Amino acid sequence: MITHLHPDPGPPGTQTLARGIAIVSAVARGQRRLRGIVEETGIGRSTTHRLLQLLVTAGYLRQLDGAYSLGPALIELGYQALQENPVTTVAAPVLRELAERVHDTVHLAIEDRGQVLYLEKIPGTRGAEMRSRIGHRMPMTRTGIGKALLIDSPDRWRAKFASERPVGAGNGIHHDVLTPDTFVAVMKQAAATGVTLDLEENEPGIVCVAAPVRDASGSIVAAVSISATRPYMPPERLDALRPAILRAAGKVSSELGYRPDPDDHSTDWT
Incomplete structure (x- = not known):
């Protein structure tokens, strides 16, 4: 470039x-x-x-x-900037607690210049090491954590998917068969539940469940995720982790001043 x-x-x-x-x-x-x-x-x-x-x-x-x-x-300077980010400070104990409970890799990320930027990674205690790392960038539409960052932006879904899809082929198992229409449908379902998934779309063999973090204004300022290799993340466990990731994201959001709509049961973190 x-x-x-x-x-x-x-x-x-x-x-x-x-x-x-x-x-x-x-x-x-x-x-x-x-x-x-x-x-x-x-x-x-x-x-x-x-x-x-x-x-x-x-x-x-x-x-x-x-x-x-x-x-x-x-x-x-990068370390100082990381420490001065209030999301990183607030999320640290929540991420540690989550990692101890699930034994899988836990991430915290923000959107930066249209990409996922990882602020924190706590490696899991089982399975293969994944390529994500603090300071690393990933596509938004091919990662669970990136989709969580996009969950409030339906006007961006279609164009963002098209811009990140490799020419001539997908990047991973499920991205090969997704079209802009099916991606929008997936995101609509995610927006209704507050949880997003990565089904080996970014890295073969890696499955992820994620949820957005909000500040006092209700805006998405970060996202958290749980990732593991497929043998440790069968469909039934993926479903079982949805409440856990919502609770973790909710705790961080609460510390940042967010108060959910009491009538919105899709984000029940109690």
């Missing part, structure tokens, strides 16, 4: 800052060498080299044998 910058008559230093951000972003997307960074950002070679050296000196990048990677300053 090329992210060439365009001239911007902003405050002094704006262009330099924008170029620095573009370079860090290019490295984060996997560009490790000067040539690749130049090609992706469209910034001149000499300017790119100068900014790379500045970013290395400041700790935002590191360099080893001519290859660049993200530096320790970003790790520190």
Whole structure:
């Protein structure tokens, strides 16, 4: 993906800052060498080299044998940003309790720039390790936790599904047979129950149940999920975990000030 910058008559230093951000972003997307960074950002070679050296000196990048990677300053800032997110702080004890009860992998995620961004992961004590990790991004329509983040946005369902579906093939077992119409039908059912599922759509062999987290305004600000390999998540257990995930999401939502409609029994967390 090329992210060439365009001239911007902003405050002094704006262009330099924008170029620095573009370079860090290019490295984060996997560009490790000067040539690749130049090609992706469209910034001149000499300017790119100068900014790379500045970013290395400041700790935002590191360099080893001519290859660049993200530096320790970003790790520190990322950890601080994570800790300052009220959802992460509030959810921590609820996630730990849930993980101890179910013995499966528990996730907390938010939507960021149209993708799932994982804020927390507590690995399960059985089954195979899954590829999700803190700071990792996943598609929204192919993950249970992403669908939970989308559950209040019917106007986005069809277009989001189409934009995330790989050209020519699905990505996983069930995504191959889903169409925009069937995906919308699945989401309508999820909206009625407050629970979403991932039936190996994102990662073969991994099944997930998820629910949204709301703040005092009722807006979805995060989602929680329970994930396991298929042998540990047969249909009957998937159904049995629906109340558990609703209770966990409800506890976090309550701590954030959310008070559900007393007439809405789909989110009964007692």
